[in-house]
Amino acid sequence: MNRLLAATLLSLVSSPVLACDAVQLGTIEVEQAWSRASIGTSRPGVVYLTIRNAGTEDDALVSIDTPISGMPMLHETVVTDGIASMPHAMEVPVPADATVALEPGGYHGMLMDLTQVLKEGESFPVTLTFRNAGEVTVPVSVQGVGATDAGCSENNG
Amino acid sequence: MKRRTLLQAGALSTGAVVFMLGLGWWQSRHSDEAPSGTLPLPIDRMSFALTDQHGDTVEAADWLGQPTMVFFGFTWCPDICPTTLSAISDWLEELGPDADHLNTVLISVDPERDTPEVLGDYLSNFDDRITGLTGTLPQIEQAAADFRATFRKVQSEDNYTMDHTAGVFLFNADGRFANIIDHHEDPRYAVPKIRRVLE
Missing domain, CATH: 1.20.5 (Single alpha-helices involved in coiled-coils or other helix-helix interfaces)
Structure with a gap:
């Protein structure tokens, strides 16, 4: 089992293009999971992705986990009266028949205590836990430090 | 939808x-x-002195004679700071050589973590026309006061983050305040705003 897991992780690392493909979990579809290369490990990393709920019931992303972070959390950048702040998000609502993006300047996964440097072109797994749909692990492709999107050639959402 | x-x-x-x-x-x-408490002071009435990523002192008067674009941020945050720096790099690229004489400046609100060396290392990933400024906490407070900007340390369990003014300030070459670019602004509107201070 562990060998299978290791093989899976290795294949993720060598196939960053997978991040552009959708990963299905029941009526939930996750795609375009990406991150930015880190400068060392002292700053937190980030995770962005797109979630589509094709079902008829509301759901919510309640937590994220990844082996490359000691403390992964959901955060949201909000700008109120011209002041940017970054509060912890208890969950990201994923309403029925809706698409929700964790994207620059909004909701994002904040990866505190990185255990390794995130290098452009590599990939790492993130496990998403939804309140109703359960867990799914998706590959996250690492883009450049200044990237603003997943770098997928076409938006298949 | x-x-x-x-x-x-x-x-x-x-x-x-x-x-x-x-x-x-x-x-x-x-x-x-004369501007009251809402908008930044004209640059010639600002009194800050900060240190850039090369270790050189920068004062407000150094900017006069060229248009200026200033924003506040810090390099530790994973989301909005690289996003803003990417946007600004894109604007500078679109403006091309026209932006060579624009003072483009990031003022750090996190002097504890953002030393000149850290700023230089971080900014090397973005357009090389962006200058990073930092200083002591009182120096940063003076700069924020000059711009009528605010920042605040937000402590969590074993880390902290900074709340800060998100807009990008534009000044004419004579130091008069010109405009603010909202950090979510469409580049189609941001670049023309910058062009107006370059003219």
């Missing part, structure tokens, strides 16, 4: 419109008066 995204975009653009209308009203009413 990207319902939430649409809602957010709607709320943000409504907020931006209301803000800019308010700014227009303020400017038209007070254009001949």
Whole structure:
């Protein structure tokens, strides 16, 4: 089992293009999971992705986990009266028949205590836990430090 | 339907419109008066002195004679700071050599973590025309006061983050405040705003 897991992780690392493909979990579809290369490990990393709920019931992303972070959390950048702040998000609502993006300047996964440097072109797994749909692990492709999107050639959402 | 995204975009653009209308009203009413507490001081009346990523001292007067674009941030945050720096790098690239004589400046609100060396290392990933400034906490407080900007340390369990003014300030070459670019602003509107201070 562990060998299978290791093989899976290795294949993720060598196939960053997978991040552009959708990963299905029941009526939930996750795609375009990406991150930015880190400068060392002292700053937190980030995770962005797109979630589509094709079902008829509301759901919510309640937590994220990844082996490359000691403390992964959901955060949201909000700008109120011209002041940017970054509060912890208890969950990201994923309403029925809706698409929700964790994207620059909004909701994002904040990866505190990185255990390794995130290098452009590599990939790492993130496990998403939804309140109703359960867990799914998706590959996250690492883009450049200044990237603003997943770098997928076409938006298949 | 990207319902939430649409809602957010709607709320943000409504907020931006209301803000800019308010700014227009303020400017038209007070254009001949000295700025009060709302908008940045003209650069020639600012009194900050900070240190750039090369270790050199930068004072407000150094910017006069060229248009200036200034924003506040810090290099530790994973989301909005690289996003803003990427946007600004894109604007500079679109402006090309026209932006060579624009003072483009990031003022760190996190002097504990952002030493000149850290700023230089971080900024090397973005357009090389962006200058990073840092200093002691009182020096940063003086700069924020000059720009009528605010920042605040937010402590969590074993880390902290910074809340800070998100807009990008534009000044004419003579130091007069010109405009603010909202951090979510469409580049189609941001670049023309910068062009106006470059003329």
